[in-house]
Every structure is written in structure tokens, then in C-alpha cells.
Amino acid sequence: MDDTSLIITIDKDLEDLIPGYIENRRRDIASIEAALRKNDFETIRVLGHSMKGSGGGYGFDKITEIGKRIEEAAKVMETGEINRQIAALSEYLSNINIVYE
Amino acid sequence: MKIRGLSLKTKMATVVSVLFLFIFAAGAVMFESTFEEHFKKAIAEQQYEFVSNTVRDIDTQVREAHKILISVSKLIPVNDLNDYFAMQKHLERIVQTRFFMKTFFDDGILLYSTTGRVIGEVPYSPERYGKDFSHREYFQYTARTKAPYISKPFHSVKPPYDPIVVFTAPVFNKKQEFVAMLGGAVSLTKDTTLGNIANIRVGKTGYMYLYNADRTMIVHPDKERILRSDVPPGANRLFDKSINEWFEGSGETVTSIGLHVIGTFKRFQNTDWILAASYPVREAYAPIIKARWYMVGYTALGIFLSILIILIVMRRNLSPLSDLASQAETIGRGERQLESVRVATGGEIGALAFSFNEMLKRLRDRETSLKKTLEELQKLYNAVEHSSAVVIITDTHGNIEYVNPKFVQVTGYEKSEVLGGTPSILKSGETLSETYKELWDTIQSGEEWQGIFHNKKKNGEFYWASASISPLKDTKDAITHFVGIQEDITAIKLFEQELQKAKEAAESANQAKSDFLAGMSHEIRTPMNAIIGMSELMMETPLNDEQKRYVETLMHAGENLLNIINDILDISKIEAGYLELESTEFNLQELLDRSCDIVAIRAREKGIALACNVLSDVPVHLVGDPGRLRQVILNLLGNAIKFTDSGEVAVEVSKEASDRTTLLFSIRDTGIGIPEDKVGRIFEKFMQADSSTTRKYGGTGLGLTISKRLVELMGGKIWVTSLEGVGSTFYFTADFQLQKEKQEKEPAGVATMSEGEMSRPLRILLVDDSEDNRLLVRSFLKKMPYVIDTADNGLAAVERYKASTYDLILMDIQMPVMDGHTATKQIRDWERSNEREPTPVLALTAYALPEEIRKGYDAGCNGHLTKPFKKNDLLNAITAFGKKTSFHKEDGKNKE
Numbered sequence: 001m002d003d004t005s006l007i008i009t010i011d012k013d014l015e016d017l018i019p020g021y022i023e024n025r026r027r028d029i030a031s032i033e034a035a036l037r038k039n040d041f042e043t044i045r046v047l048g049h050s051m052k053g054s055g056g057g058y059g060f061d062k063i064t065e066i067g068k069r070i071e072e073a074a075k076v077m078e079t080g081e082i083n084r085q086i087a088a089l090s091e092y093l094s095n096i097n098i099v100y101e
Numbered sequence: 102m103k104i105r106g107l108s109l110k111t112k113m114a115t116v117v118s119v120l121f122l123f124i125f126a127a128g129a130v131m132f133e134s135t136f137e138e139h140f141k142k143a144i145a146e147q148q149y150e151f152v153s154n155t156v157r158d159i160d161t162q163v164r165e166a167h168k169i170l171i172s173v174s175k176l177i178p179v180n181d182l183n184d185y186f187a188m189q190k191h192l193e194r195i196v197q198t199r200f201f202m203k204t205f206f207d208d209g210i211l212l213y214s215t216t217g218r219v220i221g222e223v224p225y226s227p228e229r230y231g232k233d234f235s236h237r238e239y240f241q242y243t244a245r246t247k248a249p250y251i252s253k254p255f256h257s258v259k260p261p262y263d264p265i266v267v268f269t270a271p272v273f274n275k276k277q278e279f280v281a282m283l284g285g286a287v288s289l290t291k292d293t294t295l296g297n298i299a300n301i302r303v304g305k306t307g308y309m310y311l312y313n314a315d316r317t318m319i320v321h322p323d324k325e326r327i328l329r330s331d332v333p334p335g336a337n338r339l340f341d342k343s344i345n346e347w348f349e350g351s352g353e354t355v356t357s358i359g360l361h362v363i364g365t366f367k368r369f370q371n372t373d374w375i376l377a378a379s380y381p382v383r384e385a386y387a388p389i390i391k392a393r394w395y396m397v398g399y400t401a402l403g404i405f406l407s408i409l410i411i412l413i414v415m416r417r418n419l420s421p422l423s424d425l426a427s428q429a430e431t432i433g434r435g436e437r438q439l440e441s442v443r444v445a446t447g448g449e450i451g452a453l454a455f456s457f458n459e460m461l462k463r464l465r466d467r468e469t470s471l472k473k474t475l476e477e478l479q480k481l482y483n484a485v486e487h488s489s490a491v492v493i494i495t496d497t498h499g500n501i502e503y504v505n506p507k508f509v510q511v512t513g514y515e516k517s518e519v520l521g522g523t524p525s526i527l528k529s530g531e532t533l534s535e536t537y538k539e540l541w542d543t544i545q546s547g548e549e550w551q552g553i554f555h556n557k558k559k560n561g562e563f564y565w566a567s568a569s570i571s572p573l574k575d576t577k578d579a580i581t582h583f584v585g586i587q588e589d590i591t592a593i594k595l596f597e598q599e600l601q602k603a604k605e606a607a608e609s610a611n612q613a614k615s616d617f618l619a620g621m622s623h624e625i626r627t628p629m630n631a632i633i634g635m636s637e638l639m640m641e642t643p644l645n646d647e648q649k650r651y652v653e654t655l656m657h658a659g660e661n662l663l664n665i666i667n668d669i670l671d672i673s674k675i676e677a678g679y680l681e682l683e684s685t686e687f688n689l690q691e692l693l694d695r696s697c698d699i700v701a702i703r704a705r706e707k708g709i710a711l712a713c714n715v716l717s718d719v720p721v722h723l724v725g726d727p728g729r730l731r732q733v734i735l736n737l738l739g740n741a742i743k744f745t746d747s748g749e750v751a752v753e754v755s756k757e758a759s760d761r762t763t764l765l766f767s768i769r770d771t772g773i774g775i776p777e778d779k780v781g782r783i784f785e786k787f788m789q790a791d792s793s794t795t796r797k798y799g800g801t802g803l804g805l806t807i808s809k810r811l812v813e814l815m816g817g818k819i820w821v822t823s824l825e826g827v828g829s830t831f832y833f834t835a836d837f838q839l840q841k842e843k844q845e846k847e848p849a850g851v852a853t854m855s856e857g858e859m860s861r862p863l864r865i866l867l868v869d870d871s872e873d874n875r876l877l878v879r880s881f882l883k884k885m886p887y888v889i890d891t892a893d894n895g896l897a898a899v900e901r902y903k904a905s906t907y908d909l910i911l912m913d914i915q916m917p918v919m920d921g922h923t924a925t926k927q928i929r930d931w932e933r934s935n936e937r938e939p940t941p942v943l944a945l946t947a948y949a950l951p952e953e954i955r956k957g958y959d960a961g962c963n964g965h966l967t968k969p970f971k972k973n974d975l976l977n978a979i980t981a982f983g984k985k986t987s988f989h990k991e992d993g994k995n996k997e
Binding site: 011013014016017020021024046049050052053054055056057058064 | 870871872873874876877880881883884913915945947968969970971972
């Protein structure tokens with residue numbers, strides 16, 4: 001994974017929102033991990049669902065994709081897949097470089 | 102297997118047995134009689150042989166003994182005859198060695214003097230020695246004849262005085278002078294040669310006896326009878342015969358003591374003695390009797406065995422037959438279905454069973470088809486019997502053979518009254534005689550006749566009957582019967598008459614009404630025009646706001662009233678036949694545009710897209726009645742908008758086929774549609790698809806009727822296709838003429854959606870539980886002139902909506918507390934109950950499934966936007982919905 005692939009271009013209007021949005025996603029990761037411990041897949045599904053609904057809007061298509069996978073995995077209670085996806089999300093959030101235009 | 106009392110088996114067995122019985126019995130009788138004959142003959146012959154032999158033996162001995170006596174007589178020393186003592190010695194000496202002689206003459210050998218005195222005797226006995234026996238017949242005979250002699254039997258003087266016979270031989274001297282006589286006495290009871298005869302047994306109980314021609318018994322087993330002549334003539338047939346006719350031989354006879362015997366008789370040669378044997382028949386023929394019993398026994402056994410064998414053979418061979426017969430019998434008695442019989446044998450009986458089964462099968466088939474036919478017949482019979490129509494069957498002369506119960510019920514005549522009679526009994530005199538003639542001509546030619554009778558019942562009442570009379574034909578096509586079916590149509594007839602009257606009354610009433618309304622047209626319109634005209638003029642004058650609102654209301658109400666009155670007058674006019682079409686030049690494109698303009702306001706108010714289009718090949722310069730055409734178009738357009746809450750309404754004009762002057766108009770909407778069962782009736786007067794429609798949408802219900810009449814006047818027709826909940830399309834055609842100068846056609850423009858102005862910022866309610874999304878949307882819309890309120894769940898959204906007014910709601914679907922669908926539904930319900938115009942709801946959904954989108958529309962959403970969305974997607978969607986809503990807010994007030 002090279003750096004250029006993780007350069008995300010985002011509308012300047014959204015600049016103020018992005019740090020909060022990314023922070024919220026990190027919080028989601030924690031919430032999902034907590035829910036996994038309680039086998040609370042419904043919470044995971046909702047979190048995935050809203051990631052799916054928001055990511056692309058902000059410009060993070062990858063977050064929408066991950067959200068979608070988390071939602072699907074939660075529906076069938078696939079713990080392994082959920083773990084994989086939050087790991088992917090965590091890595092994604094750590095590696096993205098955002099450019100505002 | 103009873104067949105005329107006796108079974109076949111028994112019969113056959115009996116016949117064969119009787120036959121056997123006869124054959125056996127006849128054989129047995131023949132054999133027995135032959136056997137008996139031979140047996141008897143054999144016995145007789147054997148017995149005769151035996152007797153003959155005995156006689157021969159005895160005769161030989163007697164002769165021998167007599168010879169010896171004679172020869173001994175010659176040894177007598179005649180010189181010493183006077184010396185009795187010496188003579189005794191001589192005699193003893195002579196006899197001493199002659200044993201046969203001593204044995205034979207067991208009662209003594211005697212020497213007699215010429216005077217008959219016994220002068221010698223061996224053995225000596227005092228009873229006879231020295232005694233004079235000159236009186237004895239044997240002495241006298243020999244003395245006289247000087248010949249040997251055998252005496253008759255007599256009792257000896259010597260104890261024990263046995264019966265004896267005496268043989269004599271004369272004694273001569275040298276000069277052949279009779280000087281003495283020698284005698285030999287033979288006891289008849291001792292066991293000597295003669296006496297022994299009594300001991301001879303013939304069989305077990307048969308015996309022999311000796312007698313002489315004087316009937317005197319000489320030897321007899323019953324010693325008492327010796328010397329008696331106790332067989333009187335006639336007592337024993339053959340006994341008599343033997344004496345009188347010298348009979349020798351055997352024969353059946355009865356003895357003097359009554360014993361049935363086979364008697365055999367044989368004469369001696371030297372004496373007059375006769376030897377007889379009596380063999381009791383009972384013993385002699387015992388073998389015959391035995392044989393007879395054996396014969397009977399064997400015959401019986403033979404017959405019994407024959408019968409047994411016959412029975413067994415017959416049983417073995419006939420039992421399948423009897424089995425078959427008994428099965429057949431049970432079938433015959435009906436105790437059994439016509440099932441195939443089972444016979445475990447081949448041959449003729451197997452073939453018989455097979456044929457029988459074949460017959461049963463055919464019988465079964467026939468029974469089945471018969472049953473079917475019977476059922477069919479019964480069904481037909483029931484149908485006729487219970488028919489609601491009167492059924493009469495007559496012969497070819499019209500004589501009634503059958504009537505059904507309905508006939509009795511309708512006419513009041515009993516069956517017995519009409520059978521044999523003719524249907525003319527029902528004649529009332531009201532039916533024309535020509536009718537009857539035609540009827541007869543028709544049915545006699547083999548055709549069916551149908552018509553109506555005015556008949557009379559038994560009680561004199563008249564009734565109408567619709568009759569159908571047809572001939573019944575046999576297979577050769579000859580008429581055998583006539584069947585008349587009548588239906589009492591009196592009630593219908595009366596009803597028809599009533600109906601006719603009512604119709605006439607109604608028609609004249611309707612005409613009067615139409616006349617009245619048409620006449621009233623002018624009278625009503627004049628004051629209405631004054632009211633509206635004055636209102637308009639009043640609007641021109643300076644008015645304050647309140648006055649202005651009053652006048653507007655007045656004008657609006659007046660126009661409404663005028664519209665209603667116009668509708669009513671139009672329909673009246675049309676119905677009264679007073680409406681006539683104009684024929685003026687007009688431009689179709691302009692007419693259509695203007696019509697659309699008129700309704701565009703209302704379409705915008707409702708947020709409905711409106712499209713008006715004349716296809717390019719349609720001529721627009723036409724001659725016709727533009728006023729009436731516009732009336733139809735406006736009516737249909739008005740309806741379309743009225744019954745459409747979202748979507749679009751589109752008008753299109755095209756050519757009907759290749760005909761240049763017949764045009765096809767279509768007005769399509771995405772409204773509530775018309776229920777299938779109502780589609781056919783909506784062009785009727787005062788008819789709306791649903792009575793609740795009137796309450797909800799208003800209107801007189803005359804619009805479509807008027808439109809229909811107008812279209813028909815314009816030479817066209819009108820129809821509709823509709824799907825409830827999806828929308829309707831009304832079509833109509835109309836004929837026009839072309840304007841003479843302006844044949845060329847101006848290109849018809851597409852009427853685009855009327856433009857609206859946005860005069861104030863849109864008020865938007867954003868509903869989303871995700872703060873990220875709310876922030877995002879706000880950011881997206883930051884630079885737009887929108888006022889944005891937010892809610893984070895459905896319930897909050899509903900509350901906010903009720904408290905304020907919005908131009909647009911952006912509704913997330915999946916939310917906690919209350920989801921977007923439910924919230925939208927509640928908003929729509931609230932709008933309806935508060936008679937608010939619906940506010941557009943745009944669903945924001947991460948579910949892209951068509952099913953989910955549909956659900957949104959069902960809940961009342963007007964559109965949807967799939968999340969995640971980009972800025973432009975959102976702006977476009979808001980613009981699309983916003984345009985419509987802006988009109989609503991601006992013009993809605995004027996309209997109310």
C-alpha cells in the first residue's frame with residue numbers, strides 16, 4: 001500500500017467536519033469491539049449501516065464499502081469478518097492523506 | 102345344485118345303478134338257475150349212481166350168498182337125513198369153515214325136513230330146532246317149486262325176534278328128489294350186509310331203506326318201521342311209481358312222513374326188493390341256497406362298488422360343473438354380483454365356465470349400460486317432472502299422453518282430466534286461430550314451433566304462455582309424438598305492460614324536464630353573468646383587503662355555481678336534442694396550450710407535472726367546434742389533476758390511423774385510477790367511481806357524460822383504460838375538417854412544465870439519526886438559500902412538522918425510536934386529517950433495493966435519494982421538489 005493510493009480529495013466546504021468524522025469512526029471501532037464482546041450484532045449492524053450511508057458523502061468511499069461489509073457480516077453474525085473489517089478501517093484511518101479542494 | 106328335485110349327480114348315479122342292478126340281477130338269476138339245474142341234476146345223478154352201486158353190491162352179495170347156500174345144499178349127506186343128530190353134526194361141519202356164509206346168514210343156517218321141521222341149525226337155538234315151519238311161505242314155495250327162494254321178511258321166532266328174511270335152497274338126493282331144504286336166515290337189524298343199509302348215510306341227514314313190491318319195509322333206519330307197510334299209496338309219488346311202474350332213478354318227492362326229499366329208487370335183480378334213498382332237499386340244496394346268497398351278496402357288493410365308483414368318478418368330473426352351477430345359481434338368485442365364476446378345470450366344463458364368464462361379462466356390460474341408461478332416463482324424467490315449465494306430450498293427433506305436475510299447477514286441471522284429451526281444453530279464444538293453424542302446419546312438417554298463447558285455466562282465469570312445440574321423431578324420421586313446453590309468462594307480460602307504461606311516462610317526464618331546463622338556460626345564466634360580471638367590475642374598484650377577500654370569494658363561488666349550472670344545462674340540452682355544434686376555424690395547438698395553461702396552476706399546486714403535446718404530423722388548422730372540444734379536454738384534464746396526487750398528467754394529440762381529420766386525444770394521469778368494476782359505468786350520468794369520491798373531490802358527476810355526448814356529436818367515441826392505484830388514460834376521437842388556406846402545419850411545440858418562481862427561501866426539515874449525515878447535509882446546503890431544521894428520529898420529525906410548515910422533508914429511513922416510513926405515514930395522516938396540502942418527502946435511504954424504494958412510496962414519500970449521496974445529487978433533488986412546492990406556497994392562498 002503506497003502513499004498515493006491513500007490521498008483522498010475532499011470538498012473544502014467539509015474541511016471543518018473531517019477531523020470530527022474520522023474521530024467518530026475511531027469511536028465506532030471501539031464501539032464495535034465492545035459490542036462484539038457482548039455479541040450485540042444489532043449495534044454493529046447499525047454502526048456499519050451508518051458508515052455505509054455517510055462515508056461516500058464525505059468522500060470516503062472506502063468507509064462506505066467497509067460499513068457495508070460490517071453491516072452484512074453483522075446480519076449473519078460473522079465475527080471474523082467484522083474483526084477483519086474494523087482492522088481494515090483502523091488501518092485506513094491511520095494511513096489516509098486528505099487534500100481539500 | 103337342485104335341479105328338479107334331484108341332482109344331476111344323483112340322477113346319473115341312480116340310472117347307472119339301476120342299470121347295473123338289472124344286469125347283475127339278470128346275470129345272477131340266469132347263472133343261478135343254470136347252476137341250480139345242473140346242480141340238481143348232478144345230485145340226482147350222483148345219488149342214483151350211489152344207490153345203483155349199493156344195489157349192485159348188495160345184489161352181488163345176496164346172489165353170492167344164495168349161490169353159496171345152494172352149493173352147500175349139495176353137500177348135505179342125504180343118506181343121514183333121518184338121523185337128526187348126525188345131520189346137526191354134518192351141518193355144523195359143513196358151515197364151520199364157510200365164514201362168509203356164517204357172516205352173511207347171521208341169524209343162522211337151518212336145515213328143514215320135507216315136512217318143514219328143523220333138523221339142523223347152526224348155531225343151535227332151542228326156539229327153532231325140531232320145530233315145524235311148514236306153514237312158512239318160503240318153505241311152502243321151495244317145497245312146491247323145488248327152487249331156491251328168498252322169503253318175505255318176517256319176525257324170527259328166536260329171541261330177540263328180529264325181523265329176518267330167509268334164503269332157501271332145496272336139497273335133492275341122487276335121484277333128484279326133494280329131500281330137504283337149506284335155509285339161511287339174515288337179520289335185518291343187525292349190522293350185516295342187509296342191516297347195514299340202515300346205516301348208510303346220504304349226505305348228513307339222508308338215508309336209505311329197502312322195501313319190497315308188497316310195500317313192506319325190509320330195512321329202514323327207523324327199525325320200528327321194518328316189516329310194516331306204512332307207506333300208503335299216494336303218500337309218496339315216486340314210491341308208488343317204483344312199485345307200479347318199475348321206476349328207477351331220482352326225483353323230488355315228499356315222503357310218507359312229509360319230508361321233502363330227493364328220492365332215488367333202484368330195483369334188485371333177483372328179488373322184488375327196491376332200494377331207496379331219501380336225501381332231504383334242505384340239505385341237498387343247501388349249496389344252492391348258499392350259492393344263491395353268495396350271488397345276491399356279490400351282486401349287491403358289485404352294485405354298491407359300481408355306485409361308489411360312479412359317484413367318485415362323477416364327483417371328480419362333475420364337481421366343477423356343480424360348482425359352476427351353484428355359483429351360477431347364486432348369481433341367478435341375485436345373492437351375488439355378476440362376478441366371474443372360478444372353475445379349476447379344463448376340458449368342456451372349463452370351456453363352459455369360460456363361456457359363462459364371457460356371458461357374465463357381457464351381462465355386466467349390458468347391466469352397466471342399462472343402469473346408465475336408466476339413470477339417464479330417470480334424470481330426464483325428473484327433469485321433466487320437476488321442470489319449472491309446463492310439459493305436455495301428445496300423440497300425432499294431438500291427444501295428450503303426458504302432462505307434468507307443473508301443468509296441473511298452472512292450469513288447475515288434474516292429469517286424469519286431460520289425459521286422452523287435447524290441449525284445446527286450454528283455449529281461451531284470445532289466441533288467433535291463425536296461430537293454431539301455423540302451429541299445426543309447422544310441427545306436422547317436422548319443424549319446431551315457438552309462440553305465445555293466451556290460455557285459459559280450469560278456473561276460467563287467463564294466462565300467458567310462451568310455448569315451444571316440437572315433434573319427436575323415431576329412427577325412421579317419422580313423427581311419433583309432439584312435445585309442448587310452456588312457460589307461464591303472465592307475470593312477465595304484465596310486468597312488460599307496466600314497464601312500457603312506466604317507460605312512456607318516464608320519457609315524457611324526462612322530455613318535459615329537459616324542455617324546461619333548456620328553456621331555463623337563458624333565464625338562469627343571465628342573472629349569473631350579472632353576478633360574476635359585477636364582481637369582476639367590483640375588483641377593479643379600490644378595495645381594502647377584507648373587501649377584496651369577500652369579492653374574491655363571491656367571484657369564486659359564482660364561477661363554481663355557473664360551472665355547475667352550465668353542466669346541468671348542457672346535459673339537459675344534449676338530452677333534449679337541442680345542442681348543435683359550431684363549425685368555425687381554430688388552431689388546435691393554441692387551443693391545447695390554453696387549456697393546459699388553465700389547469701397548470703392547479704397542477705403546480707398539487708406538485709404534479711403537466712405535459713401537453715401535439716404530435717408533429719397532426720394538422721392544427723382545423724374547422725370544428727373549438728368551444729366544445731376545449732370543454733371536453735378541460736373536463737378530462739380537470740379530472741386527471743383532481744384525481745392525481747403525485748406524478749404527472751399528460752395530454753397528447755395524435756392522428757387516428759391514416760385519417761387526417763380524425764384525431765386521437767389521450768389524457769394520461771398517475772392518479773388513483775378507477776376500480777375495474779366501475780370502468781364501464783363512469784360515463785353514465787351522476788356516476789363517479791366511488792361515492793366517497795364525491796365527498797373527497799367534489800363535482801357533479803356530469804362531466805364525463807357531457808364529454809361523451811359531445812365526443813359523439815363530434816363523430817368520435819370516448820373510452821378509458823385504467824389501473825386502480827396506478828393511473829388512468831382517457832381517450833377520445835373526434836372528426837374535424839381542414840382549413841382551406843392553411844393546409845401546412847406549424848410545428849407543434851412541446852408544452853413544457855410551466856416555470857415557477859422561487860420567491861422565498863425553502864424551508865427544509867432534515868431528519869437523520871446520524872450526526873455525521875446531518876453535518877454533511879448542512880455543509881452541502883451551506884451556500885443555498887434554505888432554512889434547515891433537523892430532527893434525529895422519526896418521532897421528533899413528526900412533532901417538528903406539526904409545529905411548523907416546511908416545503909420539503911429529507912427523511913432518513915432507518916432510525917431509532919421511529920423509522921422514516923412510519924414518520925412519513927404519520928405526517929401524511931396528519932395532513933389528511935387537518936386538510937393540509939401534502940408536503941413533499943424525499944427519502945434518504947441506504948437501501949437501494951427496489952422493494953425498499955417502493956415501500957417508501959407506499960408510506961407517502963414523493964421521491965428518494967440513495968445514500969451515500971454527493972452534493973450535486975442532493976441539490977438536484979431539492980431543486981426538483983422545491984420548484985413544485987414554491988408554487989404551492991405562493992398561489993395556494995389565492996385558491997382557497
